[in-house]
Every structure is written in structure tokens, then in C-alpha cells.
Amino acid sequence: VTGNTGLYVHVPFCREKCHYCSFYSEPSTLTDERIGSYIKRSIEEVEYTSSIYGSPEIDTVYFGGGTPSMLGEAISPILDSIYKNYSVDHDAEITLEMNPHDVDGSLLKRYRDMGVNRLSLGVQTLNPDFHRNIGRTGRPCSTTDLDLYFLAEGFKRSVDIMAGLPGQSEDDLLHDLSQLLSYRPEHVSLYLLSLESGTLLEKRVTVDDIFEQNQVLLWDRAIDYLKSKGFFHYEVSNFALPGFESRHNMKYWRYEPYIGIGPGAHSFVSNRRYSLSPDLHDYLEIEAFNYIYDERDFDDEVVEFVMTGLRCLKGFNPHDFKKKTGRNLPADVLSNLDLIVNQGNLKKKCEIYSLTTSGLKILNELTYEILKDHL
Ligand code: SF4
Numbered sequence: 001v002t003g004n005t006g007l008y009v010h011v012p013f014c015r016e017k018c019h020y021c022s023f024y025s026e027p028s029t030l031t032d033e034r035i036g037s038y039i040k041r042s043i044e045e046v047e048y049t050s051s052i053y054g055s056p057e058i059d060t061v062y063f064g065g066g067t068p069s070m071l072g073e074a075i076s077p078i079l080d081s082i083y084k085n086y087s088v089d090h091d092a093e094i095t096l097e098m099n100p101h102d103v104d105g106s107l108l109k110r111y112r113d114m115g116v117n118r119l120s121l122g123v124q125t126l127n128p129d130f131h132r133n134i135g136r137t138g139r140p141c142s143t144t145d146l147d148l149y150f151l152a153e154g155f156k157r158s159v160d161i162m163a164g165l166p167g168q169s170e171d172d173l174l175h176d177l178s179q180l181l182s183y184r185p186e187h188v189s190l191y192l193l194s195l196e197s198g199t200l201l202e203k204r205v206t207v208d209d210i211f212e213q214n215q216v217l218l219w220d221r222a223i224d225y226l227k228s229k230g231f232f233h234y235e236v237s238n239f240a241l242p243g244f245e246s247r248h249n250m251k252y253w254r255y256e257p258y259i260g261i262g263p264g265a266h267s268f269v270s271n272r273r274y275s276l277s278p279d280l281h282d283y284l285e286i287e288a289f290n291y292i293y294d295e296r297d298f299d300d301e302v303v304e305f306v307m308t309g310l311r312c313l314k315g316f317n318p319h320d321f322k323k324k325t326g327r328n329l330p331a332d333v334l335s336n337l338d339l340i341v342n343q344g345n346l347k348k349k350c351e352i353y354s355l356t357t358s359g360l361k362i363l364n365e366l367t368y369e370i371l372k373d374h375l
Contacts, residue, residue: 005056005269006251007086009042009078010262011065012280015101019135019200020193024264024278025066037284038262039074043081045261048289050085053259053269058082059089060248060258062096063116069102073110078261083115093118093156093247098149100141108152118246120158120189121149126176130165134193135201150183156244158187163222164215165193166205173218174225181229186244190222191237216361223360236311236363253312255324267291271324299374301325302333306371310363315347315354336370 013028013035014021028035061082063075075096082088095118096111103121111119123141125131131140150157159180163173180188192215195202205211223233231239235253238246251258260267264278273294276283296304305324309316318329318337337353340346345359345366359366368375 004251004256005058006060006062006248006256006258007058007082008248008258008260008265009061009063009068009075009082010260010265011063011068011071011075012038012263012278012283013070014065014067014137015070015099016137018137019204020196020202022196022199023066026280028070030070030072034280034284035071035074038280039071039077041284042078042261045289046078046081046085049259049261055086056257057089058086058092060093060095060251061088062094062248064095064097067099067102068096069098069107072102072107073114076110076114079114079116095120095246095248097122099138100145100149101138103145103149105148105152108148108155112152112154117154118156118158119149120160120187121145122160123176123180124160124162125165125168126179127168127172130168130172133167134162134165146180146183150185156187157185158189158246159185160189160191161222162191162193163218164211166211168214168218170218170221173222177222177225181226186241187246188226188231188239189237190219190226190239192219220361233313235313236360253308255308298325298327302330302374303371305329306333307367309353310355310367310370313354313360315349315352317352319351330374332373333370336372340366340369 010024012025013032014025015029016027017025026034061079068075079094094116096116097120099122121141124136125134126141128140161176161180195205195207226239227233230241232242233239234245235249238249240246250256255268257269258267259269260275263276263280263283266273266275273296274291275294276289276291302321305316305321318334321327321329337346338348340359341348341353345356345362346353347356355363
């Protein structure tokens, strides 16, 4: 593995399952014996992966989940083991996802001492009614949580917020956004509530034209608002002040290598993708790390390249596909891209295709139009 490698640690525990969530996590409490076993096992996996890859240089580490902050300081031995087994750059970006419930001045200081230098707070909504309606567990983020979160020194800070909640108006959303921006985060992730199949929320909420139109409206308004406050829209769901993009997440969008640790974590190394099954029991009980390799054919590569490229608002150069795969993007994909440029939903400048404002609103339709013969 060459430089610029990221390392992702999946912490598969949450206090309870939120009603809209389709990520892999296990409901748990701090007395859960599996937490200690998971930490031990993650350290073994850090050691194992570093022995396979020869301790590549790591420039980003990301603790995601699940709810990594639920483990408090207990993540420290995992980070120590990463420092010990990998060459971690002195200015590596080290991010940890936090739940508002866990924001605490002394814990934040401990995180800083461990080397964490970027935090991402899952706010989702500040409104207690919406918080309850979507079945988000725990209590809503309070101004006390925000005061403490933004007071701690030594971190870059991101907040996650959701738009398009059932019954949410433009005023409701902009009220939350303006309150959050008054704390001056450097980064905002904005997600549209998605009703994933099999979730409890999906069974409760009826998606009709009014719901969908409201989602589109709120999405547009939130984007305009964030841009008006100086945020650069760099990926469909992500906004940053200049220079504060998530370096770790950029790896996923730029085809750079990353190593995943934990059940369900994905890796992309030497152009191969693999993961461990999202099953904590297997992770703890099966001695070998049985990685599942994702064997991709040419069409899969085309689809992933175009979908990822469209999501990055700076756009993509079709020639990069050849650099990555040794083959050209198929002619039908190139002519579909040019057709959409003529329709005004993409722009093309110096060989780089990027979404226009109108294209961003119909991204799913465009993606289908461009890739229909490869899906
Ligand atoms: S806290 Fe996050 S990962 Fe955990 S259940 Fe809720 S949405 Fe899912």
C-alpha cells in the first residue's frame, strides 16, 4: 500500500437503534462485556492488517459507527495500537463521531490528548418534536451540549443535520441551521431523511407527492443558506469552509486507499475492495479475519466511477478512469454525458464534467440516464 492511506474504525455499538437507521450497529450499554472483547479484537485486527500491508503511511483515521463516543476513553488502546503499528503522519486528520449525549468537557480534553483533532457531532435536529417523531434515540442536542462541544480547544468541528423530516417547514430547518452556524463549525454534513426499507420509520411514514416536494424544497433552501454563509458545497451532502473538507471522506470519493477495522468496515487496498461481515458475534468468535472480497466487473467500475464523480461538485475527468482501470470510459457513457451538458444539467470545462444547480436537483435521474446500459 502506498502513502495517503486512510484508516477507518467501525464501532458497532449504539445505545438503542434509531427508527430510521440502516447502518450496522448493536444496541448496547456500557456494562456490555462485548465492548471489552471488541476493543481487544480491533487491536488484533490493527496488528494483523499492518503486518499484511507493511505499516503504510496513514494520514487520516476515522472512528465511525455506531456511536464511537459511547465508548468514551475506552477507544484509547485502539488508537495507541494504530500509532504503534502504522506510520501515522504527524499532521494526520483523526476524526471521531460523537453523540450529543456524550459531550463532556473532560472527555473532550482526553480525546485531544489522545490525538483526536476533528469531531463530528450527530445533531440531526434541535427540535424535540421532530427528534421524537423520527425515533432518534437519546435526548435531542441541547445548547449546553453545543456550548461544550464548541468550547473545547484543538479540534476542527463538523455537525450532521437532517432535512426533510415529516412535518418540517423551511423555518424549522433554517432555525436549526442558523443556531448551529452561530457556533461557527468548519464543516456541515446535510442529509435528506431517507426512508430505508426495513426500518421502523419507513413503516410509519407515508411518502406522497407533498412529502417529496417538501424534501426537495428544504434541500434547496438549506443549500442556499449554507452557501450564503460562506460554505463551499464540495460533495452532495457535505459543506465546508474553504480548506476544511473532510480529508478522510475525500478518499472514498477519490479512489485513494483505506483500510477498515471492525465488523462491516470496508477496505480498498491495491485496487481491491473487501470487508468483514457486519456481524459482531462472528467478529469476536471466529479466530481468522475472513475478508469477503468484492469481485467487480467492468460495468461495476464504470458505475462507481461516474456515481462518485457526480457526487463531487468539482466534477470528474473521464481520463481519470483510464488511469485507474487501464480502460476508457465506454463511448455510450461519454455521449450521454455530452447530451446532458447540452440539456444544461451538467457543465463541461477543460474535460471536467460537473453538476449544474439544476442537475444537482435531479441527480438520481441523471445518474440513471448516463449509466442505463451498465446498471
Ligand atoms: S446513533 Fe447513529 S448509528 Fe446509532 S442507531 Fe442512531 S442513527 Fe444509527
